[in-house]
Amino acid sequence: MADPETSSPPRVPLKRTASAASLADVLDSSRKKLKEEGASEDTNASRVVAGDLGGLVATGGVTAELIEQLAQELQCGCCCSLLYRPVLVQPCQHAFCGSCCVLWIKNGGTNCPACRGISTTVTPCRPLQTILDVLLRSAPHLARTERERQQADEIYTGTTMRIPAPRESSPDPDVNASTEYARPCPNCSAGNAYGWVCAQPIVDPNVDPENAWPLEDGAPPGHASCGNCENLLALASPLTSKCDFCQVSFCGITAQGRCMAAAILVQQPHEYQDVGDMIQSANIYESFSNNNVEVEIMLDYLTTQNISPRHIYRDIVTHILLQPRGFLPLIEQELFVDVHSSAGGTDPDPQAPRNKICRQCAAEVFLYGLRDWFLRERSKGFLEEAVLRKKDCVDGAECRRQQEFDHAREFNHMVPFASSQAAQGAAPPVPAIVPPPPAPLADSDDDHDDDDDDNDDEEETDVILNAGAVDRSFESMSDVSIPALAAAQQDEDMPDVVF
Structure with missing residues (x-):
């Protein structure tokens, strides 16, 4: 040695x-x-x-x-x-x-x-x-x-x-958070570069401290805090946008593409740019009940098929919009409450159509529907045979042992939750309506009764066949355009959804 x-x-x-x-x-x-x-x-x-x-x-x-x-x-x-x-x-x-x-x-x-x-x-x-x-x-x-x-x-x-690229941090909030008085927003000064001036400009505390607005009184009239950069914004500014889910406003000035609420289908979920971001996210594993085996199977599938989080998000949104109640089940679960440090307004009508969504709320929708999306993807048959042939766990998705690696590797837990239909807002199957039997008639009309029974059977069969045709009409609408989607919903007497 x-x-x-x-x-x-x-x-x-x-x-x-x-x-x-x-x-x-x-x-x-x-x-x-x-x-x-x-x-x-x-x-x-x-x-x-x-x-x-x-x-x-x-x-x-x-x-x-x-x-x-x-x-x-x-x-x-x-x-x-x-x-x-x-x-x-x-x-x-x-x-x-x-x-x-x-x-x-x-x-x-x-x-x-x-x-x-x-x-x-x-x-x-x-x-x-x-x-x-x-x-x-x-x-x-x-x-x-x-x-x-x-x-x-x-x-x-x-x-x-x-390896995911380092995330770009949002700009630091304005000094409003550490001062006693509110400072003017970008639209308060005359001749600003944004082409619009506030009707009630905020007084600059450095110029006129006696008429300055104390922050302890809340936001100045006509103003609010941006949900992303937390700086003051003008509510009436053409650049200001509002999320229809969390009711928080965004300035559209400080961080381009992030300080804004965009149309539902074109928004980017916050912190999910690529598969590498999904690998780092603990929320992804929580959405799969911390079943690491199933998460790794999904991540390998995304990598092999070259599927991005934004593609998944759009599929999830399209699927939700095709449901009879749309986004209402998510709103009833208060999924979008307190997603920002900035306070949002009150939702005037939970059943109102939703047009715009912010990045944080888009991430909530993404996490909400990710597991069910992968359940639908598994039916396409692209996974390995060893994965598809795993025995289903007797406790299904509610199994408390799926966090154990050996148990999760042996059994399949990718089955719908018992309350998945209710969580997705899917209407329960409606049985075919069978006409009531005709009232008894006189003996002399027995022959007519037989004919009526035959007609009733034909009508019942026609109802069932028509119901099957309605169900099949949704199978080819996964890639439907926005106008076609709205038209299909109106044709089927579904609640109107404005995009």
Whole structure:
């Protein structure tokens, strides 16, 4: 064993990657050691230059010192253990365990854990895996335990991953929050760049402190706080928009595309730009009752089919609009209450049509319908056979053990909730109306009674067939345009929905 006083200092974690250059340095030092011990330099040097570590193992040329140094160079910067299923972070090419990278992304990581540089993708590294296999054949005691390998395999499936870009933070709120008086909004000053002037401008406290508006009295007349940037806005400004779900107004000035309520089908759900954002979101797992197995199946499906969160959101909205009660079940559940720090107004009519929605409320709709959307997607047959053939759990979606990995992997819990129809606002199936039997007539009309019964049977059959035709009319409307959707709803005597 090497003397601690003369041995090289320990490698600083996360300082460099297990690159080819660093491995060459280790092998060069080992070659010098073998030369001092009288080994055949020509034979061993040729093997090292060729990178034939397997040959060194076969001839007994791998020393304990070489194994130790290789193990240090092949150490994961996250878990500080020997790499398992190594991956490279691009473009810096630092190496980590695949499972460590997945957990790092899920916990909100956007930059490389080693150099903190901007990272784009994570790719499997076969050359490092080959070196690890050769090393473990000569030093099997360095291998992970079977349980550790099993847990890591459950987390990382061996695919290339995209690292989400760092989120752009909203601008800091105006100094209204830390001052005693309200300051003018962007539309209060005459000749402002937005083409509209407030009818009741806010007095600048620095110019006229005696007539300034105290913040303790609430928002000044004709003004409110923006739901995104929290700055004061003019309610009557053409740039101001209002969400029909949370009743909060947005200035449309501070952060373009974020300080606004847009049409329902074109809005972007807050914090869900791509699949990487879904991986990091704890709300995604909560919407699946924290069943990590089912969430990973869905995420793999989204990656394979190249489906974005915005595409899912539009499918969910279209499905909700096709329901008889539309968004009313979501409003009755108070799904959009207190989604902003800025106070919203009172909903004048919960049954009124909904035209515009903000990003936060769009995210609530996205999370509300995500699980049912994936249930509908599973019927398309794109999932693996092993997933589709899993036995259904006897407790279904209400199972309390689906958070246990072994149980979730063995049984399928992707079945509708018992109250899914009520939660979606779907009307219960209406039985066909059967005409009441005719009143008894005189014996002399028995023959006519038989004819009437036959007519009744024909009418009942016609009612059932017509009901089936109505049901089938909705099957081809998943990609229907907005005008066609509204026309279809009016034709079927559904509540009017204004888009």
